[in-house]
Amino acid sequence: MSRSEGPTGRMAVRVTDPDDYPVEGDLADYEALVRRQLEMVGEDPERNGLLKTPSRVSKAMMWLTRGYGQTAADVIGDALFEENHENMVMVRDIEMYSMCEHHMLPFFGKVHVAYIPNGRIVGLSKIPRVVEVFARRLQVQERLGEQIADALEEVLRPKGVGVVIEAVHLCMMMRGVEKQNSRTITSSLRGLFRDDSKTRSEFLRLAQAPTSI
Numbered sequence: 001m002s003r004s005e006g007p008t009g010r011m012a013v014r015v016t017d018p019d020d021y022p023v024e025g026d027l028a029d030y031e032a033l034v035r036r037q038l039e040m041v042g043e044d045p046e047r048n049g050l051l052k053t054p055s056r057v058s059k060a061m062m063w064l065t066r067g068y069g070q071t072a073a074d075v076i077g078d079a080l081f082e083e084n085h086e087n088m089v090m091v092r093d094i095e096m097y098s099m100c101e102h103h104m105l106p107f108f109g110k111v112h113v114a115y116i117p118n119g120r121i122v123g124l125s126k127i128p129r130v131v132e133v134f135a136r137r138l139q140v141q142e143r144l145g146e147q148i149a150d151a152l153e154e155v156l157r158p159k160g161v162g163v164v165i166e167a168v169h170l171c172m173m174m175r176g177v178e179k180q181n182s183r184t185i186t187s188s189l190r191g192l193f194r195d196d197s198k199t200r201s202e203f204l205r206l207a208q209a210p211t212s213i
């Protein structure tokens, strides 16, 4: 486990098991809030099955929003390498779980990220971690894509960045909006991905091609 002070003052902590997530400070206020929430929906917080729910919910929420304590620079660290590769680098099908800021309900799906290097590349495994930094906050899908693109642009100074997100939103699916099977697709394009139609169409074709492995 490692920890460092994030920009928001929250501790940035790396753990593998969410149940092991160490919570800084006292979650008593949060737990009281969840108990009140249970009462407000007509539940009895003293019921056996709910006794530990306030504690579980408050820890789960800290885990699900842990991106507030992290930055892209934190997770990339020194995994930047001088390299003259000039073609598109793409990481497809990155699993993404986030929560919409309007209903605090999950939205989840896949993120496809590509960039064209300009003298340096980033360790491939760092790209999904950059996605995590921004997904683990309250979000809207549009802003999530923009933040991932901006962060990579800032760190890599590439010739271009493209981010496509395909997701389903539980707030649409569960609230009787009758959009059970609709996916929301957003794209955030920078540099050559925005200005050069060949680059853009190559990226979008690769992002949408059926997966073969």
Ligand SMILES: [Zn+2]
Pocket (backbone or CB within 6 Å): 100, 101, 102, 103, 104, 105, 169, 171, 172
């Ligand atoms: Zn929503």
